[in-house]
Amino acid sequence: MAQDVNNFFEEQKDWSRRKLAIVGSYLAGFSKILGNRSFQQCVYFIDGFAGAGQYKDGSKGSPLLSAELAFRYQNEQKPYRINCINIEENEDNFQNLVSVTAPFNGLVVNYSGTFSANLDLILNQIGNCPGLFFIDPFGVKGLDWVDIMKITHRRAPTDLWIRFDHRNVRRLSGFFDSGSRGADSKFQNLQNLYGVHRPDILSQLLHGNTAEERINKALNLYVRNLEEEFIKSRNTGYSAAFPIVSLGGETKYHLVFAAAHQKAAMLASKTVYSAERNRTLERQDYLQKKSGQLFLFSPEPTEDEFFVFIVEQLRSDIVRLCAGQQLSREEVFMLLIQDNGKKWFGRFSDKHLNSALTLLESEKTPIIQSKNGPNSKDKTIFTFR
Numbered sequence: 412m413a414q415d416v417n418n419f420f421e422e423q424k425d426w427s428r429r430k431l432a433i434v435g436s437y438l439a440g441f442s443k444i445l446g447n448r449s450f451q452q453c454v455y456f457i458d459g460f461a462g463a464g465q466y467k468d469g470s471k472g473s474p475l476l477s478a479e480l481a482f483r484y485q486n487e488q489k490p491y492r493i494n495c496i497n498i499e500e501n502e503d504n505f506q507n508l509v510s511v512t513a514p515f516n517g518l519v520v521n522y523s524g525t526f527s528a529n530l531d532l533i534l535n536q537i538g539n540c541p542g543l544f545f546i547d548p549f550g551v552k553g554l555d556w557v558d559i560m561k562i563t564h565r566r567a568p569t570d571l572w573i574r575f576d577h578r579n580v581r582r583l584s585g586f587f588d589s590g591s592r593g594a595d596s597k598f599q600n601l602q603n604l605y606g607v608h609r610p611d612i613l614s615q616l617l618h619g620n621t622a623e624e625r626i627n628k629a630l631n632l633y634v635r636n637l638e639e640e641f642i643k644s645r646n647t648g649y650s651a652a653f654p655i656v657s658l659g660g661e662t663k664y665h666l667v668f669a670a671a672h673q674k675a676a677m678l679a680s681k682t683v684y685s686a687e688r689n690r691t692l693e694r695q696d697y698l699q700k701k702s703g704q705l706f707l708f709s710p711e712p713t714e715d716e717f718f719v720f721i722v723e724q725l726r727s728d729i730v731r732l733c734a735g736q737q738l739s740r741e742e743v744f745m746l747l748i749q750d751n752g753k754k755w756f757g758r759f760s761d762k763h764l765n766s767a768l769t770l771l772e773s774e775k776t777p778i779i780q781s782k783n784g785p786n787s788k789d790k791t792i793f794t795f796r
């Protein structure tokens with residue numbers, strides 16, 4: 412990991428681009444929905460581990476992308492504005508951040524120091540405005556549960572995207588009772604991440620017989636805690652994780668999403684789907700360039716075949732989840748992205764769902780017995796056989 416940290420801003424990797432595409436396009440959707448409400452004219456984007464703003468290869472980092480979006484909205488005279496707040500601990504990165512965001516004076520504020528040390532001040536500054544928090548640390552150090560709780564307990568609309576480094580969690584969990592030098596303080600980082608005081612309890616919660624089981628447990632525990640925290644403070648909550656996979660096929664980390672509102676959960680799932688939809692083609696292109704070969708007979712399904720496959724899977728899950736009920740399209744969407752370890756999160760589009768609903772009403776013995784609007788409208792109520 413040390414090498415990652417030192418070289419991070421030399422060149423933007425494909426998986427970093429992937430992460431930024433998701434968060435950037437979510438910010439656009441989030442600000443459009445919340446900024447358009449007549450009582451809210453501003454939304455905040457809080458980039459808690461902001462970085463240098465720009466990579467040495469010229470690629471834009473999250474603070475520059477958010478500033479550009481805020482600037483575009485200002486120029487287009489949108490009825491709402493995005494205010495960007497960046498926090499960066501490293502002095503060199505901070506200097507760079509200040510210089511690349513200087514042209515966006517008035518739209519961007521940069522704070523030097525740690526996320527944790529600046530959080531109270533920032534929460535005070537954003538008051539009751541909607542806030543989207545992007546928490547993108549290296550590893551898990553500095554990503555403390557006490558801070559996350561301050562965010563989830565806000566009264567205003569509050570959404571989170573967190574980079575969850577499952578590999579780092581796994582590595583650190585090996586320090587429990589290891590007796591090696593510095594082991595306790597390494598494990599303490601994990602206790603801070605989860606907000607669990609007793610190391611033995613946390614170690615038990617993370618225990619698994621295989622590497623895969625341990626990763627799933629670590630991730631699920633975090634996602635569940637986030638969701639429960641929102642439910643405690645706002646009565647509703649949703650959280651899910653999506654793997655960020657490099658073009659080389661390696662799962663680099665997970666992006667964890669959390670929010671109180673179900674509209675936010677739906678937006679997040681759709682955003683991930685549309686940001687990731689070209690992944691298969693990009694991967695083929697990558698493998699081709701890497702091997703120097705042209706794959707004329709690709710084993711990958713075509714786009715149409717893949718579309719039909721997703722629609723059929725959705726269809727059978729809708730039958731299982733909705734039988735005998737009257738539900739709105741929005742409720743069907745939510746049931747799907749909550750089902751079975753949230754496997755549908757980020758994996759389908761509106762078009763897929765509309766087609767699955769059409770299938771369900773056009774069968775010999777239709778599963779959808781009646782409806783009061785078009786398949787594409789969130790408020791349409793369906794009666795399922």
Ligand SMILES: C[S@@+](CC[C@H](N)C(=O)[O-])C[C@H]1O[C@@H](n2cnc3c(N)ncnc32)[C@H](O)[C@@H]1O
Pocket residue numbers: 419427431459460461462463464471472473474498499500501504524525526527547548549552553554
């Ligand atoms: C992965 S980079 C962020 C990249 C950035 N989001 C982007 O996509 O352009 C993480 C950054 O967090 C900074 N950092 C590390 N610990 C921090 C902390 N406790 N508080 C704030 N920033 C921190 C690091 O110096 C580094 O610049």
